[in-house]
Amino acid sequence: MNLILEEVNSISIAILTCCDLDAENSDQFMKEIDPYLVERSKIVLDLRTLQFVDSSGLGALLSCNRKLQNVGGALVLCCLTEPVREIVELVRFHKILNIRPSREEAIHELT
Numbered sequence: 001m002n003l004i005l006e007e008v009n010s011i012s013i014a015i016l017t018c019c020d021l022d023a024e025n026s027d028q029f030m031k032e033i034d035p036y037l038v039e040r041s042k043i044v045l046d047l048r049t050l051q052f053v054d055s056s057g058l059g060a061l062l063s064c065n066r067k068l069q070n071v072g073g074a075l076v077l078c079c080l081t082e083p084v085r086e087i088v089e090l091v092r093f094h095k096i097l098n099i100r101p102s103r104e105e106a107i108h109e110l111t
Contacts, residue, residue: 003032011110012040013103016047021057030060037064041073044106048079053087065097074098078106
């Protein structure tokens with residue numbers, strides 16, 4: 001698991017660089033992203049490389065969202081691939097998580 005972090009106008013963009021977010025690596029994902037959730041209040045999570053997410057991965061995304069909301073911050077997901085979008089919509093997480101089609105729209109959402 002690897003996250004790349006970029007900064008744009010006081011907004012952190014975390015780019016997930018793996019193809020799956022599942023039971024095998026969701027704990028590692030949380031370990032890597034957790035410091036950013038403490039240090040920053042506005043995060044865009046770019047998921048353009050993610051091809052599969054299971055319940056553990058979805059739980060990790062919800063946990064990130066909750067942690068940021070608890071400190072007055074916000075998480076916006078962007079660039080979901082079609083397979084991931086289908087899963088997110090199937091379990092109706094698009095009603096809970098803030099999702100935008102592009103990175104630019106996600107950044108705009110947080111400004």
